Amino acid sequence: MSHKIKRRTILLLIPLMLCGMLLSLIHVSAASAYVSADRSTVYVGESVTFTVGVTNGAGYITVSEAVSDYDWFDNSTKSYTVTPTSAGTITVRISGVVADYDTEVDAKVSDSATVQVVNRPTSSGGGNQGSSGGSSSGGTTETPQPTRSGDADLASLSVSAGTLTPKFSAGRTSYELNLPSDADSVVITAEANDAAASVSGAGEVELEQGENEIRITVTAEDGTTKTYTINAYVEEAPDVFLEYDGKSLGIVKNTDRVTKPGDAFEEVTLTIDGKEVTGWTNNIMNVTVLCMIDEESGEKGFYLYDSEQQALTSSFRPMTLLGNRLFVVDIAEDLQKREGMTFTTVTVDEQELPGWRYDESGFDNYSLIYVMNEQGEMQYYQYEASQNTLQLYSNAAPVSTETYLHDRQIEQIAIIAAGVFAVTTIVALIGCVMIRRRSNLRIRQLHKKESE
Missing domain, CATH: 2.60.40.10 (Immunoglobulins)
Incomplete structure (x- = not known):
């Protein structure tokens, strides 16, 4: 009987083993x-x-x-x-x-x-090829030429000024390069991947303000060619300048490469110092901005522009913070002082901007910013770093555990003091009432005695 049970068990295990082997075979190969x-x-x-x-x-x-x-x-x-x-x-x-x-x-x-x-076999005189594999009568077979490389890739590509965008890769053939207005030439260094290939178009290249197309061609040993293109843009020198914060900033002349500050902004032509310039206006926010450049540093940025005064009034930096489209503007000096806070540079959602930190210990995760919203309104926002949250500031500062316990202790002392004062007052009133009653009783007794 036991032998039959063992046999049945073995028969049941065989299909399971086969399934396991099948599953092991049906393994998806690696990439x-x-x-x-x-x-x-x-x-x-x-x-x-x-x-x-x-x-x-x-x-x-x-x-x-x-x-x-x-x-x-x-x-x-x-x-x-x-x-x-x-x-x-x-x-x-x-x-x-x-x-x-x-x-x-x-x-x-x-x-x-x-x-x-x-090479394809050729024959002369119309003869036929022999069956033994040799050439036909009067025919000749060309000898294959030596192998020639078809590698037309660059191994490296670099420039003497600016930065290629994106980073060089042999398979990518188009790049961007931005240079300041005083750049009149750039040196291109290019090295072929194959020593037998030749490179043309590299070396010192003269530039003009505006768009410049630089073409570097690689010719492989077998004649295959490949062209790499650098679209070099030289900033056009501005001819209209405005003063701001002790600096002379130029209005960007060519705005084709400038992205407008936001969807609700529309391009507008302004006349400043008798010359037409390009700006952007937002009727919802009721602001006008210009794109300015510091020629010394090459830095570009947006600035608020007052058309009546024909002057820049503030820097204007668009940014998106945790889903909120906001604009960083200058904060007036009289607003920079806040009780219990220090005005400094704060980091919100990995972006740096002016704001405040709390002086009280235990609030390293909190900071406060003052920015313009999409309606043109200035708003305070409180940021909490550990949860990465941003919310409108209600002027209610966060409270630490120690401060909370201290305030609770003061409240309890005040309540106890008020209770003691109330009890003392009530006892005093009761005493006054009792004294008065005794006094009235004594007066009545005296009057009664006198009447007798």
Whole structure:
């Protein structure tokens, strides 16, 4: 009987074991990237298709050498067609970082595919090729030329002034560069990834105010070319200046690259010192602003402008704090002094602006700011750092535990003192009443005695 039970148990376990083995086999592979060609050998002038793909993951892939591209692959593929012009080999190489769908871990990936390129056999005199594999009567077969590299990537790209945006990457071919108005040239340094490739367009480049397009071309050994473009913008020197806080600031002349302060602002043309300039006005807030530049530092910023006085009245810095669209303006000196607080620079939601900190210990997480809202109203806001919250300030300062207990103790003492005073007063009143009663009784007794 026991043998039958064991046999049945074994028979029941076998399917479970098989299921476990099957599940272990059905394991999703890790993220990977690949490149493949639809053939291994082609004739000169024939096309070959390379396929680049990412499986079970997503990420940016740089495609280089015979193909130049930089694209996002999300468990997808992309095909590239190449037509070789000379014998040798053509290679497509990929590299990048992809995130695994299952583990969400980033992994570096790379791969390459090479195709042999040969010259098409030719014959003369109309003869036929021999069956043994030799050339036909009177025919000749060209000898394949040495392999030539198709790598037209740059290994590095830098400038002598300013900063390229975004940061250089071999697969990215377009960059931005902003320079001050006194920049009349810039030195471009570019190095090819392949020593056999040549680079043109680098070196010292003369600039003009406004837009400048700088093109750096890389020519690979096999003649493949790739062009990198730097869109260099040289600030146009302002010709209208206004005084503010002891400095002479110029009105930005070209506002094409200036983002307006907010959605409700509309561009407007103003006349200052007999010249037309561009500003922005907001009818809801009832303000007009100008974009000014400090030519010494190159810093730009918005400022409130009084059209009647034709003067700047305050700096005007738009920012979004915890979902609130606010504007930082100058705080008058008479408002900077607040009892129990120190006026300084505070950090709210990782942004620095003028405000107050509490002098009392235990309130390091609290700060106060005074800013303009989207209706043009000046408002106080209290910020609490540990919870990262911002709310309208009701003039009720936060209270520490010690202060609360101290205030409660004073209240209790006051209540006790009031109670003692009340009891004393009541006892005194009762005493007065009793004395008066005795006095009246004695007077009545005297009157009665006299009458007798």
